[in-house]
Amino acid sequence: MNFIFFPVFLSILSIIRAKVLELTDETFDNVVGGDRPVLVKFYAPWCTHCKRLEPIYEELSTLYHGKRVLIARVNADIHHELGKRFGIKGFPTIKWFSAKSKNGKLYNSDRSLSSFIDFIEKRTGIRPHGAVSSEKVLELIPETFNEVVLNPEKDVLVDFYAPWCGHCKNLEPIYERVHRCFLSDQHISIVKFNADLYKDFAKDYNIEGFPTLKLFLKGSSGKTILDYNGPNTESAIISFINENTGTFRVPGGDLNTMAGRINEFDTVLEEYKHSNRNDILLKLKELASKSNNNYGLYYVKVLEKVIESADYVENEYKRLEKLLVNVHERKTRDDIQIRKNILTVFKSKSRPISDEL
Incomplete structure (x- = not known):
């Protein structure tokens, strides 16, 4: 697969670079053979080819930082037993260890960043940070x-x-x-x-x-x-x-009108629609404090704004609709659509909620 990398993103990554995981005789078996697959580079500090590969390999580590795949290396010049165990006869030698396996498979493709990424995705389906699949x-x-x-x-x-x-x-x-x-x-x-x-x-x-x-x-x-x-x-x-x-996609990749809605919060707005708006706010805050869903806080924010201005929901909905027209990045579009969906709940209930009883 081909990948398109965003230059600004990569320039930031070059500053905040994730270090390659350094393995030793003592740590190797604690990491390799675990729940995550591991790409291991066996190297020697004096090896010229290893030095040339180093910036590419570090970039690879950064791109997969926090993903369910590990990018590691072993100084086989020091850790002779590991080198002998895996038949390392030259440097650098790169081996792929699947999850739950200590049988390394030799990586013999091109040593470019795109080739490494292609190799990993074909074996795991995991895409790196800042890359858009073809x-x-x-x-x-x-x-x-x-x-x-x-x-x-x-x-x-x-x-x-x-x-x-x-x-x-x-x-x-x-x-x-x-x-x-x-x-x-x-x-x-x-x-x-x-x-x-x-x-x-x-x-x-x-x-x-x-x-x-x-x-x-x-x-x-x-x-x-x-x-x-x-x-x-x-x-x-x-x-x-x-x-x-549990996804909410529609053709084209956008989210549908139910994405991001939280049943518990919707139920509170329905059951308490004739209650004092501050009582409803307290109930929503209580739910949000116990919820792992960050959009619970958005329900709270919207009601706080409604208490300040009865026109907030309508005006904010129109603002988001205009904003969505010029936004193409998927994550941002998803966030806007979810906020619109939550606002829709308030649109249908704005009159009783915004009236003090």
Whole structure:
């Protein structure tokens, strides 16, 4: 996959750079073989090639800082036993260790930043900070299937297809639009698998025709697999994902009008709509103090503004609508849409809430 990096973002990252995790004889086995996959560079301080690779490898570490993949290194010139254990005969040698595995696989691709990122995403489905994936859907092979699809923290939709299948070809542009729709939802992966080329592997998933879409739901105690039996349309597939993963997307990638709404808070506004507005505010503040959802505080803020001015909801809604027209960054658009959705709750209840009883 190709990636587009935002220059300003990367210039900041170059200042606030995450250090590569340094492993030793004592710490190696505590990290490698754990819950997260690890890319390990075996190096020697005197090695010229290692020195040339260092800034690229540090940039890679920064881009994956806080993600569920670790970027590490071992000074194999000092830690001879680790070097011997993994058959290190030259520097730098880079090995990939899948989660729960201490069997390193040799990385033998190009040592560019984009190649490292491509390698990691193909094996984990994890995208780095500050990168926007291309329009192409991630293609899996048997060696990468389990690591991506069976990731307990990901809901993964898989298109089992055959290259010669006419229906598969018709689905391809639709599937790519679905993929783009969910790019900002980190727990969602939209991938495909050539079930004609890898027939024996596909048999495990009872693939009897093409295309076959299956949704692998996240979960630490084993994956629940749901078959998609609806029409092969963008809106229908998106609705299927929304209904089963808790997302709220619409074709094009925006959020729908229910995104961000919190049932408990909506219920308070409904049940207490004829109460004193300050009583309602106290109830909302109490809920917000116990909620892990940051938008609970937005409910509180809106009601505080309504108490100050009965026109606040209408004016703020119009302001956000105008703002949304010129905003293209997905995270910001999502935030604006959620605030609009919450304001809608108040719009329908603004009169009783804004009247002192």
